[in-house]
Amino acid sequence: MERQQDYVLRTVEERGVRFVQMWFTDVLGTPKSFQITPAELENAMQEGMTFDGSTIDGFSRVQESDVLAMPDAKTFQLLPYLGGGPPVARVVCDVVNLDGSPFEGDPRQVLRRALERARELGFSFFVAPELEYFYFAQMSGEPDGVAPIPLDRGSYFDLTTNDVASELRRQTVLTLEDMGIPVEYSQHEDAPSQHEIDLRYTDALTMADTVMTVRMVVKEIAAQHQVMATFMPKPLFGVQGSGMHTHMSLFDGDNNAFYDDSDEYNLSPVARHFIAGVLTHATELTAVTNQWVNSYKRLIVGYEAPVYISWARNNRSALVRVPPTKRGKRDSTRIEYRAPDSAANPYLTFAAVLSAGLLGIEKAYELPAEAAANLYELSPAQRLAEGIHALPGSLSEAVDAMERSELMAEVLGEHVFEWFVRNKRAEWADYKAEVTAFELRRYLTSL
Amino acid sequence: MEPLLLFPEPAPPPLAQALDLSGYPWKAAVSIEAADRIEPDDGWSGAIVCADIDPDGAFALCRSLRKRDLPLEPLLLLVAGSQLGELELREDLFDDFCVTPWQGQELEARLAHLFWRTGRGTRPDLVEYGPLVLNLETYQAALSGRPLDLTYMEYELLKFLATHPGKVFTREVLLSRVWGYEYYGGARTVDVHIRRLRAKLGEEHANLISTVRSVGYRFGQSRWSG
Numbered sequence: 146m147e148r149q150q151d152y153v154l155r156t157v158e159e160r161g162v163r164f165v166q167m168w169f170t171d172v173l174g175t176p177k178s179f180q181i182t183p184a185e186l187e188n189a190m191q192e193g194m195t196f197d198g199s200t201i202d203g204f205s206r207v208q209e210s211d212v213l214a215m216p217d218a219k220t221f222q223l224l225p226y227l228g229g230g231p232p233v234a235r236v237v238c239d240v241v242n243l244d245g246s247p248f249e250g251d252p253r254q255v256l257r258r259a260l261e262r263a264r265e266l267g268f269s270f271f272v273a274p275e276l277e278y279f280y281f282a283q284m285s286g287e288p289d290g291v292a293p294i295p296l297d298r299g300s301y302f303d304l305t306t307n308d309v310a311s312e313l314r315r316q317t318v319l320t321l322e323d324m325g326i327p328v329e330y331s332q333h334e335d336a337p338s339q340h341e342i343d344l345r346y347t348d349a350l351t352m353a354d355t356v357m358t359v360r361m362v363v364k365e366i367a368a369q370h371q372v373m374a375t376f377m378p379k380p381l382f383g384v385q386g387s388g389m390h391t392h393m394s395l396f397d398g399d400n401n402a403f404y405d406d407s408d409e410y411n412l413s414p415v416a417r418h419f420i421a422g423v424l425t426h427a428t429e430l431t432a433v434t435n436q437w438v439n440s441y442k443r444l445i446v447g448y449e450a451p452v453y454i455s456w457a458r459n460n461r462s463a464l465v466r467v468p469p470t471k472r473g474k475r476d477s478t479r480i481e482y483r484a485p486d487s488a489a490n491p492y493l494t495f496a497a498v499l500s501a502g503l504l505g506i507e508k509a510y511e512l513p514a515e516a517a518a519n520l521y522e523l524s525p526a527q528r529l530a531e532g533i534h535a536l537p538g539s540l541s542e543a544v545d546a547m548e549r550s551e552l553m554a555e556v557l558g559e560h561v562f563e564w565f566v567r568n569k570r571a572e573w574a575d576y577k578a579e580v581t582a583f584e585l586r587r588y589l590t591s592l
Numbered sequence: 593m594e595p596l597l598l599f600p601e602p603a604p605p606p607l608a609q610a611l612d613l614s615g616y617p618w619k620a621a622v623s624i625e626a627a628d629r630i631e632p633d634d635g636w637s638g639a640i641v642c643a644d645i646d647p648d649g650a651f652a653l654c655r656s657l658r659k660r661d662l663p664l665e666p667l668l669l670l671v672a673g674s675q676l677g678e679l680e681l682r683e684d685l686f687d688d689f690c691v692t693p694w695q696g697q698e699l700e701a702r703l704a705h706l707f708w709r710t711g712r713g714t715r716p717d718l719v720e721y722g723p724l725v726l727n728l729e730t731y732q733a734a735l736s737g738r739p740l741d742l743t744y745m746e747y748e749l750l751k752f753l754a755t756h757p758g759k760v761f762t763r764e765v766l767l768s769r770v771w772g773y774e775y776y777g778g779a780r781t782v783d784v785h786i787r788r789l790r791a792k793l794g795e796e797h798a799n800l801i802s803t804v805r806s807v808g809y810r811f812g813q814s815r816w817s818g
Contacts, residue, residue, distance in 0.1 A: 223741035325788035
């Protein structure tokens, strides 16, 4: 531990770092940070930096509002995207109580707890998310309800020479690589100005930090070019939304615990129980994986977003997809959970999905049959006959399901659970009170 | 690091090769006079004397090195098994010995131990390999003169690999030597960090670290590819 701190201090000195950003995340997945000077850093690493948590979403408590940000020295990293001027570094922090115990409102602690449980069962958890987002022309002033303007009209795998958005994406990927974030793949997505960055797998805690970093870098580089990048789940009517399809696998030491070559799908019993767990509890997780009113505008039929609770190998309408394992590539055996959107809190999302899967393993849930057909094409009666249920259709339904969930109360811990339900109910109430453009268009003159 | 003195000259090829591969600089001398003449300004870092080739010359050289105001150490003697009797009453002339034909690993281990014991350390403060330079004192890494911004674990992993060029390490060995404790990621963590390092080294230099199929990883050129 001390060597890590020593490393950080020496690097700050050698590279002439002028400021260190202390990063953490609120319960809704909004990045938060404050800056300290190198002079404060040594003390910060040993004792933490006190700050008032009452201003942070989900951090407020009745008794004591002060908490400590404890830098995780392993995450210390210079920020290359800030360009010229003296170097700035960041370090991701755990939030702890004044007595040093983990702070119950910190999403990073929620994920740490879930990973600890996986470890007790002998597993380490790896994730590789695909992040979709849009580039739009920058707006002047506050958004006023007018649809944003896409930068281009390209679609899948388009290659145009003067494509500003693709150049932005390229710069973003290079910056990420400079920061030690390997990108598997990046491409223009289906919708106008929609882009995707696929990250290579890593352990879930690092990946949650990484997702926060990627969102920041994408937005920052866009802003440097007077472009707005957004991870809003469904910014445009009539085209795809932005998902965060998340590939997941459990490793048992060096072995992929999801792989079994004697199984016809190469899925081990562990994998089957895990999928069953995720499917069984999918409804309860949805408020976390899709946490905004707008998230549910993405989860509709017809846009490659999952709607029905099912699994399949090659059916992109399924909630859980099992990509085929290439011969001899046992390590790549994984499952893809397709519900989360790019605006989810990655810490809570990874923790929730993992915990549902682990519960499936512990209780040896039975995996239902693979969904055969395109689920969108089944009639309600057929779906009923096959026992296929739908994901919650709105934030309100999702919060109802979450509130009844013992699993979610346990995963999130009482503090986050209670705050989250309250916050999301309030968001729904605000939304319900709104008179929308839809209503005005439809009703104003005709009624 | 200053070179090691080798006796005699020319140095036996297997010895020269072993030292080259483990990264010890050396110079060979044919006599006591030659050893003094070609001695670097900052002195020899130590000596390896082959007593199996020219026993009389070898022991004479040892004696002269030990009679200096600052006796040269460490001094490793290479002797044939049949010569072990000749070491009697010459214990003061050397710090350790190795029986020929010696094995590369044994030689390396004895050298490492000797340097450690005499407080010189085998690790110079600068590790250089091609365009890569690591400054072990300041924890900084640079590639073609451009500083690399590494996290602590990336730095530690690169340092470990770069100080053992040409050697293949399994994930388990890297995990235990570099991380030294059970980490969230298990052995897969190593793959992840290797990829992060390669990303930071950039496309041009990513091949400094190569994957050895179904074994692990190697930094730099293979020891056996000449």
